[in-house]
Amino acid sequence: MMFFLQYVIRRTFQNMMGNLFSNLITIGIIAISMLIFSTFTLLAFNLTNFLKIWEDKIEVIAYLKRGTPSSEVEPLLKKTRLLEGVETVRYVSPYDAMGFMETKLGGQKNLLEGIQPAVLPPSFEIQMKKDYRNSTKIKEVVAHLKEIPQFEEIQYGQEWVETFSVLVHILRLTQWILGGLLLIAVVFITSNTLQLTISSRREEIEVMHWVGTSPSFIRIPFYLEGLIQGFLGGGLAILFLFLLHQGLFLYIPPSMQAWLAKIPVLFLPLETIAWILLGGMVLGFFGSFVASMRVLKYK
Amino acid sequence: MMFFLQYVIRRTFQNMMGNLFSNLITIGIIAISMLIFSTFTLLAFNLTNFLKIWEDKIEVIAYLKRGTPSSEVEPLLKKTRLLEGVETVRYVSPYDAMGFMETKLGGQKNLLEGIQPAVLPPSFEIQMKKDYRNSTKIKEVVAHLKEIPQFEEIQYGQEWVETFSVLVHILRLTQWILGGLLLIAVVFITSNTLQLTISSRREEIEVMHWVGTSPSFIRIPFYLEGLIQGFLGGGLAILFLFLLHQGLFLYIPPSMQAWLAKIPVLFLPLETIAWILLGGMVLGFFGSFVASMRVLKYK
Amino acid sequence: MNEAMIEMHHVFKTYPSQISALSDITLEILPGEFAFIVGPSGSGKSTLLRILFCAERPTSGEVVVHGIHITQPDFKKIYQLRRTMGIVSQDFKLLRDRTVNENVAFALEITGHIREEAKSKASEILRRVGLEEREGDSILALSAGEQQRVAIARALVNSPPLLLADEPTGNLDARMTLDVMEIFTDLHQKGTTIVFATQFTGLIKRYSYRAIRLLDGRKADSHKVEEVKATG
């Protein structure tokens, strides 16, 4: 057993060194494929994360009739809080509204100079429960709100909610399509290189058959080669992705960094990294398996 | 000559058919590399295009002192127009400002109900000449504007202008780095496959040398193979990119399409397509050239 | 089981292109025997050896080697059978990018000998065929006759009970042929069964071993096995 392992490792090494250039290329190609895939995974991960933060911000604004007496506000707040799907409700006074407008107008806030807050309507900012943060459920809640007579108008980012759903949908779909394509590509590429490795060793393999080498002695080194290629390819991809991720921050000017700081740009969690490495190995193995099925017939 | 061409084409065909699988893989890999590159080119093309449209929108807003008599507006307009770098100046009355705020606030425009336009300040929207649309030049113009006493405040999207410059910078840099990397990758990959093609034909090439085949008879078919691989890879990349580009519109929900309609999403111009195909061929050729340098020594 | 080392019963071999290489061959080779297979070029000598070596399957008939029916062998087990045989192929089947010693040691390594042991055993057998000075050279650096001797060394290194040699002296000069024949005679005396295919009738005249003559392989009905006892 010890001997077998030693033999297999030596032979795998010999094989890889003998076709060093094409091995490097294969590893490079696997790395590129995996890099594309994992860049995408990273993007999806961050986008999902970002969307989750954003999702939390989906809210319904109910404008109260101008001049609603403040005594009515408290019971109305209670009533609204009890509605199905509502998580929190915050009262926005006309003064708060003024502040909000100033922020929103940013550079052009001078426009507001001389405006009295009193002319602005008060409003409720209503946060939905997690499960209610999608277009159909929100519509139901809004319908309930509209039944309350003290509200002048109900507003919510309907467009955004819809776009959000579509975005998530596109993202998931692309992930699967792209992922599938790249996986197939990696298997093909590994299989191809190994097939070429094997055919460049055809003479040797023939001689091995001739002197009575057992099939597993011939095959296992190729399987191992595929595994190693996949592992190194995956590892390189992750390393490169990490450098890219780090480099992003170094390169971005301070002004944008402040902006990015608001959205946390995370790196892939360890578990995902492990999966990517394992995936690379499985793909590499599968590629070498396919190759040996095609080329390594016993003679 | 006729005979030579016929021979070269037949032999190239034989070579490619003999290693059909690895040829398909090479073409696929070239296609993927070129696809990444051309996707990037397309993105850069559209972004540049988009930025150009956006660039046109860079403007300086000069708020006039509240209550500036309308008789003073006309001479002030003239004076501003004569400043260096200024292209057009548009007067925005308080009523126009009201309309602008309504648009800007979108869903929350109810906030403005009951506000009198008269409380808003009038302003000038100043368009810069093309050459002045960058942060240093704009600053110069703003300095001149500040010297005019009738202006209360001068505002311009300084942050955006800076971000814009950085974006263009990053874009250009990435294009060259990515482009360079991918080009090298394509040369390597083509070179590798052709090297493997050549080694799988080693015996044959040895025999060819043995019977007195001229070196060009041996090499030219391999060069042609590289050329064809590059061409097909490039072609596939463009075809795929085109399908992606078209598919984008089919898949996007109507609500987003309307939004996209504002920014024209163009496909690559014919000239760029020709360059990509030519580039693929040059790379393929170069790959086969490198391979034959490495493997095809005359014996 | 049977006491014969090799048995062939009505063996036919017709290649896909309708070439009949062997037709109705029946023969028996006993353990420890030295048998020449003689016949002109194309008479089926190599085909016969390849069938014994499981590198080719007979079209019909039965073949038993070491008491094992190899007519329809388990593909996964062929390698075990091969380890009990040494074969000298007519085209040598050596590894071009390895040295002489590596080529011979290779056959030992894959059967589980550790590297150093394989190397020294290989050296020993190479000395026996007179190539002790060429051990470190690449196979490509050898003349045809030298390559043939490496092939012989590799076949012998495992001390197989059965030796199949296809024209093993075809590239050797008269003196070397004598040397090799001496090695073979020696092995024969130690009990190794030897099947020796050759077209050089000179050899069978010189050595008084049993000779099985194959006739022109192109005419199917003329395939016959004849026993030719040559005298001294």
Place this chain on the structure above:
Amino acid sequence: MNEAMIEMHHVFKTYPSQISALSDITLEILPGEFAFIVGPSGSGKSTLLRILFCAERPTSGEVVVHGIHITQPDFKKIYQLRRTMGIVSQDFKLLRDRTVNENVAFALEITGHIREEAKSKASEILRRVGLEEREGDSILALSAGEQQRVAIARALVNSPPLLLADEPTGNLDARMTLDVMEIFTDLHQKGTTIVFATQFTGLIKRYSYRAIRLLDGRKADSHKVEEVKATG
């Protein structure tokens, strides 16, 4: 220029591993001559032919073929020289994945013959070596002797003025050897220069051509060129 077809002046060939294969060889072969190169295995016969064929460069000395100094030839021009020679290599150098006819036609095609012409010319020469029935078979489907005849056919198909044959009858039985020798004799009578390397002294005894004997290649100082005239 010179009137000799082949001239070698004090040619030495020492391989990188310090093996002296040829040492101080001086010889001259005239146009139209038939010359045997004889010597035991490893005496440098193949090396000598490979030098004439520009597949190997001599370590020192001068070699002239067709009046061209090939000691330091222009690499780009070697192929033109090779087209004036037919060579039968000791290891055949045939294309394994092509048919018999394709292997022979190949040598014509690359010199500019159109395909059909090459094919029919190949058929003709293959008939001459007795392989007319095997034209469509793959090289792998041939016995060693048959492959050797394909190699001979390929060397002859271009009707080269100089034929270099390295052990061309090594895998042929007695009858076929006679057939091949007849072809060679025929070519010789038509004016082809033939250099025929072999270790079978039987041949040079039977044919009364000039024989150049190489002695054991291992001892550098024993390399000598002897003229051996055998009698009928």
